[in-house]
Amino acid sequence: MTQGELLLLLYDELMKRLTQAELALSKENYPMFEGAVQRSIDIIQYLDDTLDRKYPISGNLTQLYEYFTYELGRVKIGRRSEPLGHVKSMAGELRDAFREAQKSGESGK
DSSP: OOHHHHHHHHHHHHHHHHHHHHHHHHTTOHHHHHHHHHHHHHHHHHHHHTOOTTSTHHHHHHHHHHHHHHHHHHHHHHTOHHHHHHHHHHHHHHHHHHHHHHHHHHHTO
16 A cells, blocks of 8 residues: 555545444534544544644644644534535545545656
């Protein structure tokens, strides 16, 4: 598995967990909700920990990951769906951007 494929797999899992958190919150299944949010935070932390810091975009991604973690902490404490949806939307856009970058990189070979 390439680095790009692993990255996309992690983002897919993040999206799955965020969706799971939304569904659990709507059903008031708080243990499942909190577990899904925590797993999302763990994935985001792993993404940040594995950034290659030699690239300037890494600093921007770190700030974005910190924002995601902060918002998900608020989501977990307040059991609020609005910030959860916002993080999910932003993470989805980021995943799509990485997917396009990987496709461009593969077609350039």
